[in-house]
Amino acid sequence: MIIQENMSVMEKLEILSDAAKYDVACTSSGVDRKGDGIHMGNSVASGICHSFSADGRCISLLKILFTNECIFDCKYCINRSSNDVKRASFTPDEVCELTMGFYRRNYIEGLFLSSGILESPNFTLDLIYQTIFKLRTQYHFNGYIHVKVIPGAESELINKLGFLVDRMSVNLELPTADSLKMLAPHKSRKNILKPMRQIQTNIIHNKNELMVYKKAPSFVPAGQSTQMIIGATPESDYQIVSVAENLYNKFNLKRVFYSAFIHVNEDALLPALPGGPPLLREHRLYQADWLLRFYGFKADELLSESRPNFNIMLDPKCDWALRHLENFPVEINKADYFTLLRVPGIGNKSAQRIVKARLQAALDFEDIKRMGVVLKRALYFISCKGRMMYRTKIEEDYITRNLLNLKERIPIEVSQTSFKQMSLFDDVRFNPQPETLDHVQSLYGQM
């Protein structure tokens, strides 16, 4: 391992942002904090995206590692100790000056600081703490800060750090304990869940305190998140979604992030993935994640032991609806909010608008289209004033074929690689090319 002295800030920034790029969470959301009228910085609950990199991902925070030196040897990680990569470390002042300078020019919403493990987890987290302490108290930075917690660090240190930052996250790394054992020999599931539980307990405790003393300092006000790598180990979508559901329910996480496995190291234990990272799968998991958090779905409704993976061709909501056609069509003017939420093509905003607008007058297809309902998807599942939009059959194969005819069936997030990947999955149930006869029928149906 070569540690280079006298490296320029530019070089360090390139190495340490390159090393941090595999961390997914770049959100700056979850906390509204007004400026103090003197020092620089505030925070907006919805979060702000400042730029988008060439991979289409949002740049919101200055995402860097404090150091990419690491004593751990996780198989999937570019910074593992057995890799021969250029190593660099920032000083606390360099991190502070970069953050202040970038923030002042409105390049970023704040800082995301993670690190490789230097000497020990505790030593590393203490370095992070020193840096953040300096940024908050000497540089008076009042913007957003997200730090990675290093599992194995002392709880007292996590406690102190929590009062300086907005969000904390502990990486789950891999969906199951077995996978973790295999690919990250220095980490253990127990060590990861412990700080997660501690942060959760502290947040609850702090909220109670804030109710009594409004001016008490707040602990991790934007909550905690985590991330796991998808496709490096053999878990099914069902397992992954169930893990996420548990994290939301039992650890009160704000977000679970999924990161399509990217092959950076040659290792016999890692899959080859000739089609590139499993982006479509990652996309489906995010869609399902949304359904869990905002649409009242449960993991068991979306998948099961006998059907453990998502449909490649259809999003999880359409897929669910097609398997529950007995619930449809839903009458727009009568169905309650939660029933509307389950209709493909209706999101939570359009459902809210429908519920409010129909108090004034009965709604028709034209009206709900203006409200943001995606009719070409919804039309098979809804009626307005007792009528469906066209004479459509409520029949799984028929609707499936029509939905697959829609141009947008491959989301742009994955459109550049997905075709290659599809052959890797063997559970494609549908032939995407409709037969000529059906095509004519569907045209007829729309007249």
Place this chain on the structure above:
Amino acid sequence: MMNKRIYLCEDSVESIFTGVYNAWEDRYPKEFVELSVNSYESNYELFSEYINVVTDFDKANRVAKTLELKFGNEVYTSIYQAALSNAKDKAQAVFKTINIGLKSKRPRQLMENLQDKHICRVFELSRAVFNERSHLLGFVRFKELNSQVLCSVIEPKNNVVMLIAPHFADRLPGEKWMIYDKGRNIAVIHEKGEQWGVIKSEKLNFEMLKQMSDSEKLFEAWWKGFCESISIKERKNIKLQKQNLPLRFQENMVEFH
């Protein structure tokens, strides 16, 4: 059959509100009244009567007060934002929506009546304006000048400088900064520890705006390097990047130069 009467407003919220006031005052039957923003109108209709609206801040204020009082802040904000839009039909949509609201039994829930096409239009315009504002909160780029002033140039479709200024005044209270809307020739300026204000940009010294501070180049280079190295090449997706960050914004963002 009566002739249509068209009030020609200037492209500003104050002028549109003045037009609303004049139309009420004249008591011409409302179904034959139309409001239009004159800079867009090139084809004059036969048999229509055209009236130029002279912006009157007092009248505009009275309309604004009435709207806020009767409709509440939320509806008022929607109407105000719609009036900042760049759409040709905004004055008419605003006028019609206000008239419906004044007759409504639930004026504070006015914007929920999305089945009405005028209200829906105001809703759409206001949403578009708000979205552009939200984009710019992130996409504004300040350059540090020799004089320590932070200077940003934007070219928004809608007239949003006033909507983004409060955010930056809260965020950078101790800085001198300005945001210049190149297309409309107006700028928001902020002095250290003071309120922000809007000025016509004829008053700006454009030569001074070109003189960057020494550290500016360094930070720009660091930022460009960061944007480059943070991207994962195995996931490269320029189409998605463009969808999230349209080219018209990229023009004024340092990392794309």
